[in-house]
Amino acid sequence: MNSKNIVKYGVYIAIALILMLFIVKSCNIYDNYSVLKGQYNLLQTETNALVKVSQKEIIEYQNTIAERDTRIKEISATVAVKNKKIQDLHIATQNLEDTLDFDTQISNEDKIVNLQKQVEAWKDKFAIISTIVKDKDEIIFNLQEKYNTQLKISLNYKEMYERSQQLVLLADKRLKLADKKIRNARLGSTVKTIALGAVGGYLIYKVVK
Numbered sequence: 001m002n003s004k005n006i007v008k009y010g011v012y013i014a015i016a017l018i019l020m021l022f023i024v025k026s027c028n029i030y031d032n033y034s035v036l037k038g039q040y041n042l043l044q045t046e047t048n049a050l051v052k053v054s055q056k057e058i059i060e061y062q063n064t065i066a067e068r069d070t071r072i073k074e075i076s077a078t079v080a081v082k083n084k085k086i087q088d089l090h091i092a093t094q095n096l097e098d099t100l101d102f103d104t105q106i107s108n109e110d111k112i113v114n115l116q117k118q119v120e121a122w123k124d125k126f127a128i129i130s131t132i133v134k135d136k137d138e139i140i141f142n143l144q145e146k147y148n149t150q151l152k153i154s155l156n157y158k159e160m161y162e163r164s165q166q167l168v169l170l171a172d173k174r175l176k177l178a179d180k181k182i183r184n185a186r187l188g189s190t191v192k193t194i195a196l197g198a199v200g201g202y203l204i205y206k207v208v209k
Contacts, residue, residue, distance in 0.1 A: 040170040047163040054156040061149045061156075068146040075135050075142075082128045082135075089128075093121045 096118045100111060 040167070043163070043166060043170060047160075047167060050163060051160055054160055058153050058156055061153045064149050065146050068142045068149070072139055072142050072146075075139050079132055079135050079139075082132050086125050086128055089121045089125045093118050093125075096121070 096114050099106065100114055106114070
């Protein structure tokens with residue numbers, strides 16, 4: 001094999017190697033992009049389904065909180081009425097006590113009636129206080145349920161945020177790979193131009209010679 005043939009085949013081999021390397025690189029980029037695109041689409045579908053469910057749950061949770069708030073207001077209003085009754089009974093018992101202390105003309109029978117009224121007033125006060133304790137227990141229960149529901153809403157928002165962040169990261173990776181595809185396509189065009197130029201130059205050289 002003479003030197004001319006060596007040069008000719010060397011050019012062919014060099015061009016073939018460059019094209020092969022370019023093709024392999026392009027295939028890898030396209031394969032990676034396809035895999036990433038599939039992952040992104042799957043995650044987006046799952047995220048959309050999650051958001052739909054979460055938004056529905058959040059509305060239900062918000063309704064629950066509104067119901068708890070309404071119940072707390074109702075109980076608080078009831079407690080306020082009962083406190084007013086206790087205050088009225090306190091004033092009544094105080095008046096009865098003042099009558100015993102300062103009315104020197106009061107008969108024994110009136111004293112007995114007075115004391116009986118005080119006892120009844122104290123019984124009423126204790127009965128009302130016991131119901132207020134239960135009311136306040138119910139208020140605490142509703143507040144706890146309201147807190148738990150609000151926590152569920154926060155967790156739903158957190159999960160949706162984390163999903164959106166995953167989508168952003170995958171979208172960023174897709175963008176970078178797309179950029180590589182563009183640069184690779186430009187490089188490929190340049191390589192093909194150089195390769196064709198080299199072959200054309202060699203053929204012109206052969207014709208002229």
